[in-house]
Amino acid sequence: MTPHASAEGTSSALRRVLIPLALAQFICSFAGSNMNVMINDISHDLDTTVENVQLTITIFLLVMAALMIPGGKLTDRYGRKRCLTVGLAVYGVGALLSAAAPGLGVLIIGNSILEGVGTALLIPPVYILTTLLFTSVSSRARAFGAISAAGGVGAAAGPLIGGLITSAISWRAAFVFQAMVIVVIIVLSRRYLRDPLPADPTRPFDTTGAVLSAIGLILVVMGILVADDNIWLTLGLIVAGALVLAWFFASVRAKERAGQEPLLSTGLFRNRTSNLGMVTQNIQWLVLMGVSFVVSAYLQVVRGYNAVQTGVIFTAATVGLLLSSLTAERLAKRYAQRTLILAGFVGTIAGIVVFLAMIAVSKSIWAFVPGLFLIGLGIGAMLTPSVNIVQSSFSEGLQGEISGLSRSVSNLGSSLGAAIAGTILVAGLTKTPERAYALAMITLAVIGIAGLVAAVKLPSTPPAPAAAEPG
Incomplete structure (x- = not known):
C-alpha cells in the first residue's frame, strides 16, 4: 500500500479526516482572539489591569510562534498523529487551568504557556497531514480551504462566541468551551486520522537550535511590546533578538557542514516562491489579529459596548472571511494563486480605508x-492560496520542517499584530483615543501594502516542489 492509499479513498472518508483537522485550527485561532472581548471582565474579576490581560494574549501568541518550528520538527521523530494528540491534551489542561484561575499568574500559566505549547505541538501536524493525505491540486485546495476557513472563522468569530459565552455565563466558561472542543477533536482524530508516514524515533533533534530560535523570536517581540516605555530597552531587545537569531542560523550552517541534521534546513530559505508566500502569510495574520485587537478594544473602551455587542459587530468580518474561504477550491480552479493573494490584499486594504472613513462620519453601529466585511473577505481570499503555495513548494521529506516554519511565521504575525497595535494604543502618540485607534488601523494598512508588494513578486505559475538538500 502506498503512503497515500488511505487518502485516495472515498470522498466521505476524506471529509471525515478534515473534521478534526479543521476543528483543531479553529479552536487555536479562536483562543487567539476570543479574549479580546473579555478583557474588561477578566481584569475586574482577577483584580488586574487591562494592559496585563492584553499582555497575556500577546504571550500566548508569542509562545505559539516561538515553539512552532521545534513542534514541526518533532513530528518526524514521534509521528504526526502522536504530536497532535499530545498537543491537544496539553492545550486542554491549559484551558481548564485558565477557567479556574484565581489570579493573573495562573491565567498566564494556563492560557499563555500551556495553551501556547499545546498549539505549537498540534498545529504543525494539521498542515503536514493535510499535505500528505490530499495529493491532488484540487483536493489539497479544498482541504486547505476548509482548514483556513476554520482558522479564519475562529479568529474572526472569536469575539462573538466569546462575548456570548461571557455575557450568558462568564469568561471562565469560554475556556471550558475550549476544553470541550478539544475532547471532541481527540475522539474524532483517534477514530478517523491515520498517519501516512511512519515515525522515526532515531531522528535527531536540534535542541540548541530550538532554544536559540525561541529566544530570538521572544526577544524581538518583547522589544516591540515595551516600545512605549523605553526606546533604548526596545532597541536593546530587538538587537539582542536579531543577534540570537543570527547565532541560530550560524549554528544551522555549522551542523549542515558537519553532516548533522539541524532544526531547519537552510534549503527552505532558498525557495523564492516559498519565502514570498511566508511573507504574505505573516502579514495576513498580523493584519487579521491586529484589526481584531484594535476594533475590539475601540468598541469596548471608546464606544462602551459590552462583550456581546462587540462580538456581533465583528460578525461582519466573520461573514466576509467565511464566504471567501469556503470558495477556495472553486477560485483555485479559475484563478492563479498569486491573483487570489493580490486580490485579498487589495480588498483588505480597501476595507481598512472604508472602515476609517465610515466611523469618521457616522456614529451608527452600521458604520x-x-x-469589516471587506477586511474579512480580503483576508479569507488569500489565506488558503498562501498556505498552499508554501506547503506545495517542498517535497514530502521537508513537510515537517516547512510546516513548522510556515506556522511559526503565521503565528509570529499574529503576535506582532497584537503587539504593534497594543503599543500604538498605549504609547500616547495622539491626544485623543479616537486618533490613537485610527493611527493603529492606518499602520496595519501600511503593513498590508507591504504584503501586497510581496504578492506582486510571486510567480504566476509556482515551480515544482523542491526536494531535500544537504545544505
Whole structure:
C-alpha cells in the first residue's frame, strides 16, 4: 500500500479526516482572539489591569510562534498523529487551568504557556497531514480551504462566541468551551486520522537550535511590546533578538557542514516562491489579529459596548472571511494563486480605508459593517492560496520542517499584530483615543501594502516542489 492509499479513498472518508483537522485550527485561532472581548471582565474579576490581560494574549501568541518550528520538527521523530494528540491534551489542561484561575499568574500559566505549547505541538501536524493525505491540486485546495476557513472563522468569530459565552455565563466558561472542543477533536482524530508516514524515533533533534530560535523570536517581540516605555530597552531587545537569531542560523550552517541534521534546513530559505508566500502569510495574520485587537478594544473602551455587542459587530468580518474561504477550491480552479493573494490584499486594504472613513462620519453601529466585511473577505481570499503555495513548494521529506516554519511565521504575525497595535494604543502618540485607534488601523494598512508588494513578486505559475538538500 502506498503512503497515500488511505487518502485516495472515498470522498466521505476524506471529509471525515478534515473534521478534526479543521476543528483543531479553529479552536487555536479562536483562543487567539476570543479574549479580546473579555478583557474588561477578566481584569475586574482577577483584580488586574487591562494592559496585563492584553499582555497575556500577546504571550500566548508569542509562545505559539516561538515553539512552532521545534513542534514541526518533532513530528518526524514521534509521528504526526502522536504530536497532535499530545498537543491537544496539553492545550486542554491549559484551558481548564485558565477557567479556574484565581489570579493573573495562573491565567498566564494556563492560557499563555500551556495553551501556547499545546498549539505549537498540534498545529504543525494539521498542515503536514493535510499535505500528505490530499495529493491532488484540487483536493489539497479544498482541504486547505476548509482548514483556513476554520482558522479564519475562529479568529474572526472569536469575539462573538466569546462575548456570548461571557455575557450568558462568564469568561471562565469560554475556556471550558475550549476544553470541550478539544475532547471532541481527540475522539474524532483517534477514530478517523491515520498517519501516512511512519515515525522515526532515531531522528535527531536540534535542541540548541530550538532554544536559540525561541529566544530570538521572544526577544524581538518583547522589544516591540515595551516600545512605549523605553526606546533604548526596545532597541536593546530587538538587537539582542536579531543577534540570537543570527547565532541560530550560524549554528544551522555549522551542523549542515558537519553532516548533522539541524532544526531547519537552510534549503527552505532558498525557495523564492516559498519565502514570498511566508511573507504574505505573516502579514495576513498580523493584519487579521491586529484589526481584531484594535476594533475590539475601540468598541469596548471608546464606544462602551459590552462583550456581546462587540462580538456581533465583528460578525461582519466573520461573514466576509467565511464566504471567501469556503470558495477556495472553486477560485483555485479559475484563478492563479498569486491573483487570489493580490486580490485579498487589495480588498483588505480597501476595507481598512472604508472602515476609517465610515466611523469618521457616522456614529451608527452600521458604520462598522462595510469595512469589516471587506477586511474579512480580503483576508479569507488569500489565506488558503498562501498556505498552499508554501506547503506545495517542498517535497514530502521537508513537510515537517516547512510546516513548522510556515506556522511559526503565521503565528509570529499574529503576535506582532497584537503587539504593534497594543503599543500604538498605549504609547500616547495622539491626544485623543479616537486618533490613537485610527493611527493603529492606518499602520496595519501600511503593513498590508507591504504584503501586497510581496504578492506582486510571486510567480504566476509556482515551480515544482523542491526536494531535500544537504545544505
